[in-house]
Amino acid sequence: MLRNRLLAAGIACLLPFSPAARSALNVDVAYVGQIIDRGPVLSNIIPEPDDAGRQGAQLAIADSNTTGRFLKHHYELHTIEGEDARQLVADSRALYDRGLRLFVLNTDAATLAALREALPDDSLLINAGSRADALRTDQCIDQLLHTIPSRAMLADALAQWLIYRRWNRWLLVRGNTADDQAFADAIRRAAKRFGGRIVAEKAWSFDTDLRRTAQKELPPFTAGAEYDVVVVADERGDFGEYLPYNTGLPRPVVGTQGLMPVGWHKMIEAWGAAQLHSRFEAQAQRWMNEKDYASWAGVRTLAEAVTRTGSNDPARLRDYILSDQFELAAFKGRKLNFRHWSGQLRQPIALVHPRALVSQSPQDGFLHPHTDLDTLGFDEPESGCRVVE
Amino acid sequence: MKRSRFVMSLLAGALAAAGTAHASVAYISNEKDDTLSVLDLNSWQVVETIEVGERPRGIALSKDGSKLYICASDSDTVQVMDLATRRIIANLPSGADPEQFALHPDNRKLYISNEDDALVTVVDTQTHEVLAQIEVGVEPEGMAVSPDGRWAVNTSETTNMLHWIDTQTHALVDNTLVDQRPRHVEFREDGQLLWASAEIGGTVSVVDVPSRQIIKKLTFEIKGIHPDKIQPVGVKLSRDGRYAFVALGPANHVAVVDANSYEVLDYLLVGRRVWHMAFTPDGRYLLTTNGVSGDVSVINVDDLKVERSIKVGRYPWGVVTTP
Numbered sequence: 191m192l193r194n195r196l197l198a199a200g201i202a203c204l205l206p207f208s209p210a211a212r213s214a215l216n217v218d219v220a221y222v223g224q225i226i227d228r229g230p231v232l233s234n235i236i237p238e239p240d241d242a243g244r245q246g247a248q249l250a251i252a253d254s255n256t257t258g259r260f261l262k263h264h265y266e267l268h269t270i271e272g273e274d275a276r277q278l279v280a281d282s283r284a285l286y287d288r289g290l291r292l293f294v295l296n297t298d299a300a301t302l303a304a305l306r307e308a309l310p311d312d313s314l315l316i317n318a319g320s321r322a323d324a325l326r327t328d329q330c331i332d333q334l335l336h337t338i339p340s341r342a343m344l345a346d347a348l349a350q351w352l353i354y355r356r357w358n359r360w361l362l363v364r365g366n367t368a369d370d371q372a373f374a375d376a377i378r379r380a381a382k383r384f385g386g387r388i389v390a391e392k393a394w395s396f397d398t399d400l401r402r403t404a405q406k407e408l409p410p411f412t413a414g415a416e417y418d419v420v421v422v423a424d425e426r427g428d429f430g431e432y433l434p435y436n437t438g439l440p441r442p443v444v445g446t447q448g449l450m451p452v453g454w455h456k457m458i459e460a461w462g463a464a465q466l467h468s469r470f471e472a473q474a475q476r477w478m479n480e481k482d483y484a485s486w487a488g489v490r491t492l493a494e495a496v497t498r499t500g501s502n503d504p505a506r507l508r509d510y511i512l513s514d515q516f517e518l519a520a521f522k523g524r525k526l527n528f529r530h531w532s533g534q535l536r537q538p539i540a541l542v543h544p545r546a547l548v549s550q551s552p553q554d555g556f557l558h559p560h561t562d563l564d565t566l567g568f569d570e571p572e573s574g575c576r577v578v579e
Numbered sequence: 580m581k582r583s584r585f586v587m588s589l590l591a592g593a594l595a596a597a598g599t600a601h602a603s604v605a606y607i608s609n610e611k612d613d614t615l616s617v618l619d620l621n622s623w624q625v626v627e628t629i630e631v632g633e634r635p636r637g638i639a640l641s642k643d644g645s646k647l648y649i650c651a652s653d654s655d656t657v658q659v660m661d662l663a664t665r666r667i668i669a670n671l672p673s674g675a676d677p678e679q680f681a682l683h684p685d686n687r688k689l690y691i692s693n694e695d696d697a698l699v700t701v702v703d704t705q706t707h708e709v710l711a712q713i714e715v716g717v718e719p720e721g722m723a724v725s726p727d728g729r730w731a732v733n734t735s736e737t738t739n740m741l742h743w744i745d746t747q748t749h750a751l752v753d754n755t756l757v758d759q760r761p762r763h764v765e766f767r768e769d770g771q772l773l774w775a776s777a778e779i780g781g782t783v784s785v786v787d788v789p790s791r792q793i794i795k796k797l798t799f800e801i802k803g804i805h806p807d808k809i810q811p812v813g814v815k816l817s818r819d820g821r822y823a824f825v826a827l828g829p830a831n832h833v834a835v836v837d838a839n840s841y842e843v844l845d846y847l848l849v850g851r852r853v854w855h856m857a858f859t860p861d862g863r864y865l866l867t868t869n870g871v872s873g874d875v876s877v878i879n880v881d882d883l884k885v886e887r888s889i890k891v892g893r894y895p896w897g898v899v900t901t902p
Contacts, residue, residue: 253717253737253738256697256714256716256717256738257716257717257735257737257738257739257740259714260716260738260740260742260751260754261754462718462736462760465694465695465718465736468676468695469695469717472695497739497756498756517758517759517779517780518759519736519737519739519759519760519778519779519780523829524779524807524808524810525759525779525780525781525807561807562805
């Protein structure tokens with residue numbers, strides 16, 4: 191009895207107040223960040239920062255509190271970070287038991303599934319970490335939204351641009367991790383969709399130190415067939431950084447290195463992005479990357495729904511987020527919203543090299559009956575997921 | 580003798596006046612060139628290009644037309660140009676990253692958006708003192724002061740609000756939630772209505788000033804252009820009260836709206852990425868800044884035709900005209 195009353199009181203302070211716009215509202219958001227050891231890599235000069243993702247969530251909380259001040263909405267971030275997936279799940283459940291219902295998750299696909307198992311259905315989960323296509327097609331996780339682009343979206347964005355340039359013949363070079371394999375799968379699918387031709391495919395499994403020998407090893411490795419570009423699938427950056435300028439034919443390198451399709455990058459500066467970068471850099475003392483952006487967009491999605499509904503009830507927020515009214519201004523030059531089948535945030539994909547923006551997909555001329563943004567990634571008929579029935 | 584000296588000085592005065600007025604001109608800020616283009620409105624020629632501070636964006640005239648205020652965003656200052664000599668005579672303490680501003684009818688209080696700091700800074704243009712700094716939403720952008728001087732209204736691009744600042748107390752007294760990324764606000768001459776554009780939302784809200792409520796939301800539709808690329812930024816209301824002109828950014832068109840019925844009458848093709856606009860002093864022409872194509876389009880307000888375009892600097896941003 192006493193325990194029940196305590197629980198009720200605990201819930202009362204965190205859960206929905208009346209939706210009246212001006213009553214004070216606390217919005218508690220959990221950020222769960224899995225630190226993933228990607229193993230030793232040959233190109234280890236610029237490692238991914240450990241706080242990638244979390245810094246984006248923090249900035250979005252600060253942005254939302256500036257807005258919230260005028261509406262008496264207060265946002266607070268509860269952060270869980272670590273390498274051990276089981277611990278992350280247990281800690282997340284503990285946050286749920288304290289009344290948290292809104293979760294932004296920067297983890298791998300397996301941990302996402304475990305989190306969905308552990309967190310009851312009345313919690314709203316946003317994936318800001320896993321690009322796995324399966325999560326958008328057949329391994330659908332109930333009521334999961336995604337702010338990070340899938341691999342298919344990245345590969346399609348790149349493929350459209352290659353076709354636009356008429357660089358149709360691709361030499362595909364991939365590493366040997368499961369992630370590299372998945373990226374290569376997305377490239378093969380994109381080739382089929384848009385009319386690219388993979389003239390040859392090679393797996394890189396050498397263990398020589400390319401910092402010293404790239405000039406000797408890579409030209410013969412990429413010689414043979416005639417091709418327009420080398421498409422590299424090396425997600426953790428093991429050997430791909432050494433491919434540009436070391437190809438057998440004098441051709442560009444695209445994919446996970448060289449010209450890269452990305453959800454976010456320092457080189458995106460139009461549409462007000464320069465302002466987002468300067469706020470982020472003032473906070474984090476480094477550049478904002480894709481993981482930061484996905485978590486930023488996750489928190490901002492929740493906050494935008496809170497602002498418009500005046501509620502922090504997860505079911506109400508979810509309904510609003512998946513409704514036609516929802517729109518997110520996210521520094522990509524157009525409003526963003528979510529796909530009703532996979533829960534994926536529709537978004538343009540930038541194509542960058544390390545020092546400049548080259549293009550942005552969807553490219554002109556790739557048409558879609560609903561929105562050209564749905565030419566990127568798995569479209570409704572190709573996906574078995576139904577976030578909205 | 581005395582008389583001729585008098586005539587001489589009159590003549591000199593007249594010459595000086597002619598020299599300073601330069602006939603009718605437009606000043607255009609070129610964001611990526613750190614310059615202003617001076618456009619002669621009779622010959623439609625760029626007659627001078629003036630170097631100013633870094634990343635000039637918003638520009639505004641003093642009420643007597645003698646000075647030009649320039650937001651030099653990356654120099655973190657508002658520069659004051661004496662238009663008689665076209666020299667910078669002062670730098671105002673604007674707060675960091677000033678983007679847009681509006682001058683109070685008293686010709687002294689300048690309300691400045693500080694985009695990076697979520698602040699509006701109020702500066703006295705005579706004493707150069709900062710009178711107040713007011714906390715607003717994320718990425719403050721558009722600024723307007725009501726014709727009666729009572730309200731300063733600021734838009735915040737990421738908070739998606741209009742912030743109503745009482746100019747007597749410099750307190751923020753109300754907020755109106757609008758669509759995504761509000762960019763520009765423009766009061767009707769009688770001060771009863773306020774027009775506010777939302778770039779990413781793709782709408783223009785017409786707000787009743789006494790109640791601060793939205794009474795009408797305009798949407799736009801251009802055949803062959805994806806709705807997401809129709810992004811309203813600048814708004815100008817014709818002095819005769821007939822039209823509102825809305826610059827639609829990457830849609831490369833200016834919408835002509837009946838300012839009374841709110842019906843969209845026409846879409847005029849201008850240069851690429853059209854942002855801000857200004858009427859010529861006689862009200863006959865409307866100039867638009869087209870950032871991507873680096874030019875200014877000239878719209879004839881009588882027959883609603885685009886008459887010409889004039890190359891200026893890189894990324895023209897703001898424009899004002901002076902008789």
